[in-house]
Amino acid sequence: MRGEHRIDVAEAARLVQPDSGRINRRIFGDERVHELELERIFARCWLFVGHESQIPRAGDFVTTYMGEDPVIVARDTRGAIGVFLNNCTHKGRTVCQLDRGNTKSFTCPYHGWTYRTDGTLSGVPYTREAYYGEIDKDALGLKHAAQVESYRGLIFATWDPSAPSLVDYLGDMAWYLDIALDRTAAGTQLVGPPQKFRVHANWKTGAENFISDFQHAQTIAHASALKALQGNDFRAAVTDGVQANPAPGHGLFMFRANDDPRTRGNVEFMTLNTPGAPNRLGELRGTGQIDPIAGTVFPNLSFNFMPGIPNLRMWMPKGPHEMEVWTWGIVDAGLPDAVKTQMYRSFQFMFGVGGVVEQDDGDQWQEVSEASRGWIGRNEWSHIGMGLGREFRDPELPGELGLLISESNARAFYRRWRDLLLTDDWADLPASTNRVPQS
Amino acid sequence: MSRDVAQELTQLLYREAELLDGGRYEEWLALLAEDVRYVAPIQQDLDPYAEAPGANEPTGVRHEITYLYESFGSLSLRVAKIRTGLQQMENPPSRTVRLIGNVQVEPAADGADRAVRSAFLLYRQRRQRDVEILAGHRSDRWSCAAGGWRLREREIRFAANVLPTKSLSLFY
Numbered sequence: 001m002r003g004e005h006r007i008d009v010a011e012a013a014r015l016v017q018p019d020s021g022r023i024n025r026r027i028f029g030d031e032r033v034h035e036l037e038l039e040r041i042f043a044r045c046w047l048f049v050g051h052e053s054q055i056p057r058a059g060d061f062v063t064t065y066m067g068e069d070p071v072i073v074a075r076d077t078r079g080a081i082g083v084f085l086n087n088c089t090h091k092g093r094t095v096c097q098l099d100r101g102n103t104k105s106f107t108c109p110y111h112g113w114t115y116r117t118d119g120t121l122s123g124v125p126y127t128r129e130a131y132y133g134e135i136d137k138d139a140l141g142l143k144h145a146a147q148v149e150s151y152r153g154l155i156f157a158t159w160d161p162s163a164p165s166l167v168d169y170l171g172d173m174a175w176y177l178d179i180a181l182d183r184t185a186a187g188t189q190l191v192g193p194p195q196k197f198r199v200h201a202n203w204k205t206g207a208e209n210f211i212s213d214f215q216h217a218q219t220i221a222h223a224s225a226l227k228a229l230q231g232n233d234f235r236a237a238v239t240d241g242v243q244a245n246p247a248p249g250h251g252l253f254m255f256r257a258n259d260d261p262r263t264r265g266n267v268e269f270m271t272l273n274t275p276g277a278p279n280r281l282g283e284l285r286g287t288g289q290i291d292p293i294a295g296t297v298f299p300n301l302s303f304n305f306m307p308g309i310p311n312l313r314m315w316m317p318k319g320p321h322e323m324e325v326w327t328w329g330i331v332d333a334g335l336p337d338a339v340k341t342q343m344y345r346s347f348q349f350m351f352g353v354g355g356v357v358e359q360d361d362g363d364q365w366q367e368v369s370e371a372s373r374g375w376i377g378r379n380e381w382s383h384i385g386m387g388l389g390r391e392f393r394d395p396e397l398p399g400e401l402g403l404l405i406s407e408s409n410a411r412a413f414y415r416r417w418r419d420l421l422l423t424d425d426w427a428d429l430p431a432s433t434n435r436v437p438q439s
Numbered sequence: 440m441s442r443d444v445a446q447e448l449t450q451l452l453y454r455e456a457e458l459l460d461g462g463r464y465e466e467w468l469a470l471l472a473e474d475v476r477y478v479a480p481i482q483q484d485l486d487p488y489a490e491a492p493g494a495n496e497p498t499g500v501r502h503e504i505t506y507l508y509e510s511f512g513s514l515s516l517r518v519a520k521i522r523t524g525l526q527q528m529e530n531p532p533s534r535t536v537r538l539i540g541n542v543q544v545e546p547a548a549d550g551a552d553r554a555v556r557s558a559f560l561l562y563r564q565r566r567q568r569d570v571e572i573l574a575g576h577r578s579d580r581w582s583c584a585a586g587g588w589r590l591r592e593r594e595i596r597f598a599a600n601v602l603p604t605k606s607l608s609l610f611y
Contacts, residue, residue, distance in 0.1 A: 098484050099483045099484045099600070100483070100485070101485060101486050102489070192504065193483050193504055194481075195506055196601040196602065197601060197603075197604060197605065198601055198602065198603050198604070220525065221527065223525045227523045228516050228519045228520040228523060324601055344504070345508055348505065348508060352506065353506055353605075354479070354506045354507045354606075354608075356520055359527075359608040363527050363605060364527065366569075366605060
């Protein structure tokens, strides 16, 4: 049925016109566009599925989603991490019902097919009596993700065997991620379980917000929180930082330390807590001169790496009009428990479902979906033209830059979205979503 | 346990619900002790028959991982945030109905305090069609001070795994 009503790929791709600074609102609500995203983006890209700290021992597992597909992330008896579709090869029921745990095997609750922690099928009831010993168990293991790799503890997986390596996929985004992930030898750990909550909005509204939108925090959306926390003088200058898109579809916005104390939070935090960081990351990144406020790893992993409140979040698609937000604290594994505790408490006070800042976001995104349901509204265009044509470079920072208050990263995000829709072969994908050449 | 005290505290929970449904947040704050501990732990689906369910959780943070971990100061800041008039979720204000039930009052370990357990259903309606329903249990400790009963501790356990709300911006 859906197949007969597929949207033409070229038609879908025309819905984003980043170089004209506009995106059509159908991308936030059209079921056919959503189906295309599941196939062309979520079934191909590297997706965050967990952190090694969540599954330290053999048999440890967590369950999560890749796109709308439920998956199990498990450490097998040899210590290898596998990612499997949580979908019994017998009748397709979810095999594991738990958020996490430790197990020797996964038994489907429907007919009792049993899988090892490496996803292979170990037991089928009536193997001898009713299958006559002829069932090919080796061919009936849980479906594996095509590739599983970790970057500094963060586990990613992709269904696409032809996808580039994770390091190539992240490109220069890793240079920025390392400010939080590689500033100490012990690396990071998640603080979980995640907060999970449902927002009646398209997943891209969150991903776009975190990659590019400092504007909303400085005007009205978070004014109630910032006024309550900081008084009326809460606005930073547009020159207090930049946004960067260092690799296709990925980006972040950041303060750069200057005389304004608001830009120096990471200087204070890293001086106090990670004094060895300059040896690992150099002066610029190791002393907190860059404060990565928020960013997105394409398509749907976002983060706040602001000092003292770092967190990761996934925008889990649930149809075009709904997403689940899953968010974890992420802390430096080697820091004292007192500091980790303070970081987590500060994060949850500011962000997450109860955070005084984040509690103002979900409703904005919901109302984008709500206002775009009608025939007229859904065919209108949203404006992402702030700073269009004003992108620039800085020899110190990888990627194309925009002002802290701009939408250059949103444009880069949608260029990647469009390119993935249009291009079958990773080799044919543009190597960059930048418009200003590297000098 | 005096029947009068049990009835008094039950009535107080109803009164509290009325204050919150009415957006009378300053009056609600006046019911809290200055050292109030107000937390909402995250619910998970774990194997209840495992030897140590949850044992593989990354450690390092003291106490349980929560949606809310509040003090009198942080709750007061949340009220101040609403009173800026700019809080998205409360302008226009939510219309809420809190149903409080299954109230049980027992002596707390600490002398004159009372342990009060209750269940709640919280219906929230915003604008024309924005509806959310949260359900859960609360475990409280109330102390009797000069000015009457004050809430010293509240632990809120929502029934949901994925919270069916975009924001825990009310009080529970």
